Amino acid sequence: MFEQEEMLIQQLFDEEKLTEKQSKILIAAIESFSEKGYASTSTSEIAKKAGVAEGTIFRHYKTKKDLLMAIVVPIMAKVVGPYIINDFDKVLNQQYDRVEDFLRATIENRREVLKKLLPVVKIMLQEIPFQPELREQFIDLIAKNLFGRVSHIIEGYQQKGQIIEMPALSVARLVITSVMGYLFSRYILFPEAPWDDELETERTIQFIMHGLGKGE
Amino acid sequence: MFEQEEMLIQQLFDEEKLTEKQSKILIAAIESFSEKGYASTSTSEIAKKAGVAEGTIFRHYKTKKDLLMAIVVPIMAKVVGPYIINDFDKVLNQQYDRVEDFLRATIENRREVLKKLLPVVKIMLQEIPFQPELREQFIDLIAKNLFGRVSHIIEGYQQKGQIIEMPALSVARLVITSVMGYLFSRYILFPEAPWDDELETERTIQFIMHGLGKGE
Amino acid sequence: MFEQEEMLIQQLFDEEKLTEKQSKILIAAIESFSEKGYASTSTSEIAKKAGVAEGTIFRHYKTKKDLLMAIVVPIMAKVVGPYIINDFDKVLNQQYDRVEDFLRATIENRREVLKKLLPVVKIMLQEIPFQPELREQFIDLIAKNLFGRVSHIIEGYQQKGQIIEMPALSVARLVITSVMGYLFSRYILFPEAPWDDELETERTIQFIMHGLGKGE
Amino acid sequence: MFEQEEMLIQQLFDEEKLTEKQSKILIAAIESFSEKGYASTSTSEIAKKAGVAEGTIFRHYKTKKDLLMAIVVPIMAKVVGPYIINDFDKVLNQQYDRVEDFLRATIENRREVLKKLLPVVKIMLQEIPFQPELREQFIDLIAKNLFGRVSHIIEGYQQKGQIIEMPALSVARLVITSVMGYLFSRYILFPEAPWDDELETERTIQFIMHGLGKGE
C-alpha cells in the first residue's frame, strides 16, 4: 500500500520534481486531511507522520493552506480536467461506435481513478465549499468543460435522432449524476458493501440508455 | 430571512421548548457552521453572532460537539427519516395511482424541505465523514429505511411487470441517485443558475420512468 | 455516617441556627474541600452535592472564600482554642495529680476530636498557608495560647524540680510536636495501618516523660 | 537570591540538561506554586514571571500537572530518598560512634537541605494529599525506606541494651516526629522567630536520648 501511494503521488505531482521529504509530507497530509478533515489536522501531526521537522513543512509550503492547495489543485487540473477531455476526444473522433461503449469506458476509467485517488477526492469534495479558489475552479471545470463537452456530444446524438429531445444541459445533468451517483454509492457511501462492479456498470448503462431512449 | 429561519428552527426543534437564547445560539451556529464548516467556527464567534455570552452556549450544550449534534441529529431523525416514510406509506396505501405521481410528489416534497433546511443539510453532509455517530445514523437511515422501503415498492411494481427486471437494490440506487442528483445540482452545486423547477422535475421523472421501462 | 456528620456540623456550628440547606451546603463543602482541596472544588459541584441551586450557596455565603472561612474559623475558634484551654485549666487547677494523667487525658481528648473533625482539620491545614487571615489566627492561637499556657505549666513543674532545666518554650515545642506527631502519624499519614491506640498513647507519654526527665 | 535559586535548580535537576528557558520556568513555577498553591497558580502567571511565552511552558511540560511533577518528583526521589539512606549507611557502617552524633549530623544535614529547598518541600507537602502518584511515592519512601532503615538501626541499639524496650516501629515514629517536629517548627511554622539552631538541636537530641533511655 505504501508503494502504491507513492506511485500515486509520483503520478499526481510528477512535473515538479519532488524530494523525498516533500513526498512524505504530501502522503502524510493526504492521509490526515482525508481522515480527519483539513481544519482538524494540525501541521505538527503531519510533520510527525511524515517524519520531518515542523519547520520543514513550511519551507516547502508557505502556509497550511498552500499545502492543501498543492494537494487538491493538481487533482482538479489534471485528473478531473484533461483525463475527461481526452476520453471525450476519443468519442468525438468516433473511437467508440456506440454510446454504450463510451459510457462503459468512461465509467471504468473513472472507477480506476477514483479507487486510486479516493483520499484526495474526499479532501477535494470536503474543501470545495470552504475554499473559494477551489470552488471557482471546480465550477468552471464542471460547468464549462464537463457539461460543455457532454452537451456537445449529446446534441450530435439528438440530431441523429438517437436520443430523446431534451435540452442538452438537462441530458448532461441526468447522465452525469447517474454516473457520479453510481461511483459515489460505490466508493464513498458504501465502500464496504459487496459490489459486482461489472454488473452494476452494465445496469447503470442500461438505465441511462433507456432513460434517454425515445420511450415507447 | 430572520423570521424564516426562526420558523425553521421552531419546526426542527419544536418538541423541546427552546428559550430565546437557545434559538439564537442554534441559528447562529447553523449559519456559521454552514458557511465556514464546523471545525473552523469558534464558539466565541457563535456567541458574538447570537448576541449571548460565550458561557451561555456551554450552559445549554456541554461541548461544541454537542451543539453540532443538537443541530444535525434532529434533521436525520425527523426530516430524512419519518418524512420519507410518511410519503412512502401513502404510496404503499395506493394513494398514488402511478409511480410518476409518487415520484413527482416526493421530489416536490424533498425540494421544499431542502430549500428551507439547506444550511443544516450542508452541515450534515460536511460532518458525516468525521463524526462516527452521525455516520452510523446516516447509514442506518439510508441503508435500512430508505433503501429498504424503496426496494419493497419496487418489488411490487416488478411483480406487476411495470418495471424492468433488476435487483430491487440496484433499482433503488438508480432512482435515489437520480432524484438526489437533481436536488444536489439544483441546490448545492448550481443554486444560482436559472432553474425551471417544474420542467426539470418532469424531465427527471421521465428519465427515471424510461430508464426503468422494459426498453424494447 | 451521614447522621454522624450532621451531628458534627450541629456541634461545630450550633450557635448560629442553621437551616437544613445551610447544613447540607456545609457538609458538601467539607467533603469536597477535604477530598480535592479548596481551589480545585467548584461551587457548582458543592451545590450539586448539597442538592441546592448554585445561587443558594451565595445567598448564605457571599463568596466562596466566605464559605471556606465559615468552615475553618469555628474549628480554630472553638476546637483548637477553648477545648485546649479548658483542659489546661483543669490541670492548672490541679485536677490532674500527675503530668502523665494530664498528657493521657489530653491526647485522648485530641484523638476523639481529630477522629470526628478530620476532614475539617485537613482543610484547615491545607489552607493555612494561603489564607493570611487563617494563618494569623492560627499563629496567635498556637503561639500565644497553646505555647503560652503550656509554658506556664512547664515552669511550674520545673520549679518543683520535676522536669529538666530547659527554656519552657523549648520544652513546650518538644511536648507538643511529640503529641501532634503521634496524632498526625495516626490519622493523617497512616490512618489505615493497624494501631493499638492505648499502647501507642502510653509509649508516647513514656517517651515524653523520660525525655523531660532529669536524665541519669 | 536568584543565583542561589539557580544553584538549587541545578542541583535538583542536574542530570537532564536544562536549557535556560526551562530553568526559568522551573524557578518561576516553584516560586508561584509555593506562594499561592498549585491550583491557584495560572500557567500564564508562570510564563510572565519566567519571561517566556505561555506556549513555551507546554513545549517542555505537556500539562500543568507534568510541570508540578517535574518539580516534586526529583525532590522525593533524590532528596528525601538517597540523602537519608546515605546518612544511615554511615551509621550502619559505624561511622558515628554514638547515636547522639548520628542524630546531630542527620538534623544538621536535613536542616541545610530544608533551608535551601524549602519552597519545593512546601509544594510537596501541599500536593501529596491530592496527587495519588505523589502520595504513593511518599508513603513508599517513608514507610519502606525511612521507617525500615531506622527500625533496623534501632533494633541494633536495643540488642546492645542502650535504648528502651519498645517495638522498633514505635521508636522510629517517636524519633522521626521529634526531628521533623523541630524542623517543621523551625522552618515552616515560625521561620521568623529567633532560633539558636545549635542549642535547639542539642535540646532535641537530649530530649530524644532521654526519652529513649531506660528511664530510672
Next chain:
DNA sequence: AATGAATGAGCATTCATTCAT
C-alpha cells in the same frame, strides 16, 4: 428564601508560523 439562567473574565492547552542554528 430559593432558584438557575446568564455572564464574561480567566484557564489550560493548541497551533500555524518564524527564525537562529
Next chain:
DNA sequence: CATGAATGAATGCTCATTCAT
C-alpha cells in the same frame, strides 16, 4: 536545506458571581 525551540494569538471550556423571577 533541515531543524525544532520559541512564539502569542486563539480555542474550547470552567467558574464564581449576579439577578430576575
